[in-house]
Amino acid sequence: MDSNPWIWNTIAAFFTIGTFSFLYKDNPLYKIAESVVVGIAAGYFAVLLFWTSLRPKFWDMIVYEHKYWYVIPGLLGIMMYFRFSRKWGWLSRYPLALYIGIGSGIAIPLMLQTFVLRQLEATMLPIGFASFEGFSNLLVVLMVLAGLIYFFFSMEHKGVVGKTATFGIWVIMIGFGASFGYTVMARVSLLIGRIQFLLGTWLHLVD
Amino acid sequence: MQTSGYRQAFRILIIVMLWAATPAGSLGVEPEDAGTGLPVIPPMNLVAADTPNDNGNGITLRWDCPPGDDGSGAVISGYVVLRSENSREGYLETAVLGPGTAKYIDNGPAADPVTGEKIHFIRNKPYYYRVAARYASGYRAVSGASGPVQGRAQWFHDGKIPVLTATVLFFALVILYIQKARLQGSELYVRPIAGMKEIDNAIGRATEMGRPILYVLGLGSPEDIATIASYTILARVARKTAEYRTELIVPCNEPIVMTIAQETVRNAYMEAGHPDAYSDDMVFFVTSMQFAYVAAVNGLMLREKTATNCYFGKFYAESLLLSETGNIAGSIQVAGTDEVAQLPFFVTTCDYTLIGEELYAASAYLGRDPLLLGALKAQDFAKALVMILIVAGAVLMSFGIDWLLEIITVRM
Numbered sequence: 001m002d003s004n005p006w007i008w009n010t011i012a013a014f015f016t017i018g019t020f021s022f023l024y025k026d027n028p029l030y031k032i033a034e035s036v037v038v039g040i041a042a043g044y045f046a047v048l049l050f051w052t053s054l055r056p057k058f059w060d061m062i063v064y065e066h067k068y069w070y071v072i073p074g075l076l077g078i079m080m081y082f083r084f085s086r087k088w089g090w091l092s093r094y095p096l097a098l099y100i101g102i103g104s105g106i107a108i109p110l111m112l113q114t115f116v117l118r119q120l121e122a123t124m125l126p127i128g129f130a131s132f133e134g135f136s137n138l139l140v141v142l143m144v145l146a147g148l149i150y151f152f153f154s155m156e157h158k159g160v161v162g163k164t165a166t167f168g169i170w171v172i173m174i175g176f177g178a179s180f181g182y183t184v185m186a187r188v189s190l191l192i193g194r195i196q197f198l199l200g201t202w203l204h205l206v207d
Numbered sequence: 208m209q210t211s212g213y214r215q216a217f218r219i220l221i222i223v224m225l226w227a228a229t230p231a232g233s234l235g236v237e238p239e240d241a242g243t244g245l246p247v248i249p250p251m252n253l254v255a256a257d258t259p260n261d262n263g264n265g266i267t268l269r270w271d272c273p274p275g276d277d278g279s280g281a282v283i284s285g286y287v288v289l290r291s292e293n294s295r296e297g298y299l300e301t302a303v304l305g306p307g308t309a310k311y312i313d314n315g316p317a318a319d320p321v322t323g324e325k326i327h328f329i330r331n332k333p334y335y336y337r338v339a340a341r342y343a344s345g346y347r348a349v350s351g352a353s354g355p356v357q358g359r360a361q362w363f364h365d366g367k368i369p370v371l372t373a374t375v376l377f378f379a380l381v382i383l384y385i386q387k388a389r390l391q392g393s394e395l396y397v398r399p400i401a402g403m404k405e406i407d408n409a410i411g412r413a414t415e416m417g418r419p420i421l422y423v424l425g426l427g428s429p430e431d432i433a434t435i436a437s438y439t440i441l442a443r444v445a446r447k448t449a450e451y452r453t454e455l456i457v458p459c460n461e462p463i464v465m466t467i468a469q470e471t472v473r474n475a476y477m478e479a480g481h482p483d484a485y486s487d488d489m490v491f492f493v494t495s496m497q498f499a500y501v502a503a504v505n506g507l508m509l510r511e512k513t514a515t516n517c518y519f520g521k522f523y524a525e526s527l528l529l530s531e532t533g534n535i536a537g538s539i540q541v542a543g544t545d546e547v548a549q550l551p552f553f554v555t556t557c558d559y560t561l562i563g564e565e566l567y568a569a570s571a572y573l574g575r576d577p578l579l580l581g582a583l584k585a586q587d588f589a590k591a592l593v594m595i596l597i598v599a600g601a602v603l604m605s606f607g608i609d610w611l612l613e614i615i616t617v618r619m
Binding site for chain 1: 371373374377397400429430431432435463466467493495496498499502503505527547550551552568572584586587590591593596597598600601604607615616617
């Protein structure tokens with residue numbers, strides 16, 4: 001293989017332009033870029049999975065480290081392939097049930113910790129009108145309460161509850177606006193990176 | 208240059224004063240540093256103790272830095288942590304730390320200087336520790352030994368008691384409300400969710416146009432709560448598409464998500480009385496790579512000309528790329544995710560968006576299943592409790608009382 005970077009940069013530029021061509025409309029160039037990236041990604045992921053998961057976490061553990069209990073997850077993994085059999089397909093439900101059960105068991109306390117208790121800690125702020133900080137904290141507390149009321153599903157959004165929920169959704173939308181602007185800026189920087197690659201690294205038109 | 212000289216002299220003066228104030232008996236060997244003229248003092252008061260709330264793979268070391276260490280590296284360039292299985296000999300380097308460091312959690316391998324072999328940390332094995340201060344002038348002063356100490360695993364993380372309490376409380380509420388939902392059935396009120404009401408309309412539109420419906424489960428793993436909620440909505444959508452004989456396309460990013468989605472759609476078609484209309488090809492795996500997946504789904508939207516696109520689950524940077532393409536293609540789009548950073552993109556590009564918890568509520572709203580209704584009611588109760596805690600905590604904090612904050616604080 002030629003190690004000349006210009007050749008590789010030209011290939012990269014071809015696919016960059018091919019991907020950008022989607023902005024005009026779907027076309028053969030985009031289809032080539034799409035097919036290549038999907039194909040390479042599938043192949044790369046299969047190899048990655050073999051070397052980072054199957055080999056070190058299954059094969060090496062049993063063959064070299066003699067941890068024979070690793071056969072159990074291996075068998076559970078094999079059971080997943082019984083899906084392809086009409087007769088034995090039901091066996092694949094056991095590893096799936098185990099996987100979802102363990103996953104939920106890990107996820108639920110973690111969600112409570114990060115999205116409830118941590119947020120609760122951060123919202124218990126000293127409030128007041130005497131200082132800017134106290135007033136700012138008061139606004140934070142009121143906005144959090146309004147936001148929570150919007151997500152209250154047991155009551156119809158009418159009257160005081162409705163007005164508070166409306167205030168809550170306004171607060172949420174203001175937050176979304178800030179987040180949108182921030183992310184768009186980050187995306188623009190990615191675009192700048194690709195343009196710098198095309199004009200600088202590939203064509204040497206800019207430094 | 209002159210100023211720098213004064214600073215150096217002042218620093219040396221401070222170091223000498225600190226050294227003079229330190230009880231001589233607590234110090235180790237103190238040769239004089241030829242470069243600075245200061246005594247070479249080892250780290251003091253070294254304490255090695257089992258790291259609390261871990262799996263036994265760590266020992267925490269704490270020590271007092273010698274008076275010469277101001278963190279700049281000018282006098283002391285760093286520290287070397289030494290570990291041995293014997294208090295008197297056989298100490299091996301396990302870590303090299305920067306100046307100003309006074310704490311280290313040892314859990315890594317130590318290198319044998321002769322053979323180069325890595326000797327791994329083993330839990331429940333007694334170890335002795337010393338810490339050497341490395342002086343910039345080349346001197347090395349080693350502390351006294353601390354130990355023996357063993358890394359032991361703890362069954363419970365006592366800093367996470369608030370999490371345990373909250374989990375137990377929440378599950379108790381869920382069980383209580385599920386019982387209540389079973390007794391009261393559909394009498395339990397759930398406010399209408401705009402996005403969900405529109406899904407049926409969107410399916411009807413696709414049927415009238417004779418075009419397929421695209422359902423994207425996101426990039427989450429099967430155990431993500433958003434993905435689990437998405438299965439319920441997928442079941443509802445699949446039942447409708449089975450009834451109307453509308454084509455359904457479910458491209459998946461994760462093999463296990465695909466497997467569960469296949470089961471969900473198959474069951475929905477069976478429940479709708481059209482098992483023959485189901486095909487495994489309706490739910491298929493594309494790739495696990497984020498942007499390759501986006502490229503494929505975008506192409507699919509334009510080529511298959513999907514009338515309705517549903518995005519429910521966990522989404523990341525691909526949210527805007529997908530929904531913007533669907534918007535350009537003129538599809539009706541309904542989305543829902545609990546990823547706060549991605550919600551603004553769905554709000555701007557989709558016709559209806561389920562914000563955060565609305566995604567979870569949608570499944571209960573659609574199914575009226577006592578299990579889901581009970582869980583939703585329990586969540587509402589928990590939210591009311593959280594609101595009370597916020598108000599009480601904020602008021603107490605305003606008066607300088609922080610015991611409520613202390614109770615709910617999670618310590619890692």
